[in-house]
Amino acid sequence: MQPSDKALVPFVSVDNMMRLVHHIGVEQMITQIAAQIEADFKRWESFDKTPRIPAHSPHGVIELMPTSDGEAYGFKYVNGHPKNTSEGLQTVTAFGLLADVYTGYPTLLTEMTMLTALRTAATSALVGRYLAPKNARTMAMIGNGAQSEFQCLAFKAMCGIDTVRLYDIDPNATSKCAANLQGKGLTVIPCKTPEDAIEGAQIITTCTADKKYATILTDNMVGPGVHINAIGGDCPGKTELHRDILLRSDIFVEYPEQTRIEGEIQALDADHPVTEMWQVITGAAKGRIDERQITLFDSVGFAIEDFSALRFVKQAIEGTTFFEPLDMLADPDDPRDLFGMLMRAG
Ligand SMILES: NC(=O)c1ccc[n+]([C@@H]2O[C@H](COP(=O)([O-])OP(=O)(O)OC[C@H]3O[C@@H](n4cnc5c(N)ncnc54)[C@H](O)[C@@H]3O)[C@@H](O)[C@H]2O)c1
16 A cells, blocks of 8 residues: 555655765855754744763663654754774764644654754864864864764864864874865874863863763863853763862853753752853853863753754755655544554555
């Protein structure tokens, strides 16, 4: 039996997502997703917001990230398993869905492993535009895993970075990252220590994966005037920065209710002052105010960023071949005759 149009939901496979990214261009797509995120952060108050819903285990975490703007509803399923790469699996995988609030019908199902890397890089660079020093040309990239190239290209495309200094505890990860960035318009400098990597860098991105309180940066490594883009500390008991750095920094977050549970600031008092990025973006709060200030984006990843990315993909695939119609919703001729539909199929 052929499914009706109402049964079909556009599905973007990994293969189609990669075709879409190549069609648009990596940097272009990151920039366009960032514009969508910026527009959605400007209408922050129109979204339902909740800290994401985690299921922790000794092996990692599985999370659901829902939000809605009253017209569309979206969620992402995402995991974080730092031990996975040693078993040939990824630390982070994801998929997500958009739905129409009026009917409740899904309108898009898509892979989001690639899309998460793109949206995380887009968010980081968008925030960098508001917080990084204006003369920033060099970024230290600490943690050279799956997200790293996306981060480097986002800061090149959106913040004018022309040099990246790479460091990872695993030199193979650094070699992989350096090789992938060849010919992409960046000067790439592999480094042997984190101290070497941050030498002369105006932006420091930490993007490591370890299920513990790690100390990727110690206090003496961070000089005045830098912007820290801390991505890898995004779970209870999983952070990257020494507490003293936090005490010297002006801290910017996505959604405080979630970041206080998951971010670097879990090491601080529950009322430690933080600034919400949507307020910086709307002009209600200040971003960087002086050259010697240390700004810290305590990034954990918030549902609205995924919603923005999902909406971007939904628009981008319209009228293209970058999706397949998936027979996902039962559509009986008489809406109440679900059983009859099943019997007729026998
Ligand atoms: N904030 C967000 O929105 C967001 C989004 C996606 C991923 N993440 C987080 O970002 C992190 C990186 O994700 P990924 O997919 O690139 O993971 P990955 O496992 O592919 O890469 C992590 C890299 O960190 C390196 N590393 C571990 N400890 C280190 C240390 N002490 N010093 C230097 N390098 C070290 C590992 O060798 C590995 O190469 C994860 O913790 C993930 O949870 C955050």
